[in-house]
Amino acid sequence: MNIDNVEQYLRDNNHHHVLFNYRTVKKYYLRTELVRLDIRFLKSCRTKDIIPKFLQFKTANRNLGSSATYKECQRRLLKAEIDHKYQHFNKLKKMHQSSIISLQQCCPGDLFERLQKIIIDVCSPLIKSKEQTVEDKLYRHTLLTESQHKFNRKVVRNLSTRILSDDEIGCLANGLDYGLVPKRFDEMSAVGNIEQFFHRVTDIFQHHKKLMADLKDKDPVISNDIRVLSTKEMTLASHLRSLTDTFQH
Known part of the structure; x- marks a missing residue:
């Protein structure tokens, strides 16, 4: 048994x-x-x-x-x-x-x-x-x-007529350098901001200006239509992609 x-x-x-x-x-x-x-x-x-x-x-x-x-x-x-x-x-x-x-x-x-x-x-x-x-x-x-995190509610003085939530008061109690995480992630806005940041830290904008100048010619031979990224630019793009993915989770 x-x-x-x-x-x-x-x-x-x-x-x-x-x-x-x-x-x-x-x-x-x-x-x-x-x-x-x-x-x-x-x-x-x-x-x-x-x-x-x-x-x-x-x-x-x-x-x-x-x-x-x-x-x-x-x-x-x-x-x-x-x-x-x-x-x-x-x-x-x-x-x-x-x-x-x-x-x-x-x-x-x-x-x-x-x-x-x-x-x-x-x-x-x-x-x-x-x-x-x-x-x-x-x-x-x-x-x-x-x-x-326990915070002192007396630190925040609300001068408006809007009633603040506990999360908002706790965030303000830590200082103006802090912000609340949005409940809804705006994916398109985040991608647009990341692309704009990438344009600023690389010379893609200058490359785009050259491309537009070539297109203004009558018989353009567009030599600037292919953009070859350097190793550092590829690494930066990869890191930005990974960073953007983390925002969605």
């Missing part, structure tokens, strides 16, 4: 009652461990002062969303969620213990210990997957929290 054929083994040996209790123990063991990981995630968020995404709700305006009252409300909801998870965990734990007793009573010989080991082996990949998911979520939330 192993992980792959445990249920078939119990069924073939007329251990139907054992099979039922085996499935029950496995179900409650897995649920208990998964809820334990949920509690660990929530408690880690509370320790690091991280607000999970499911506790981020809309408010009437941006000022409320950035207020201390809003943050305190989120912390209270987080505490309530942790308490609820603990209650659920304790119920599952009792059910798990009860199912273990039932399985032990109906198992002959050393079958109980073998089934216990198989249950752990069967559930282990699922628990590890959940554990990795929790670690990834904590890592992403930590990065997001660290990236939110």
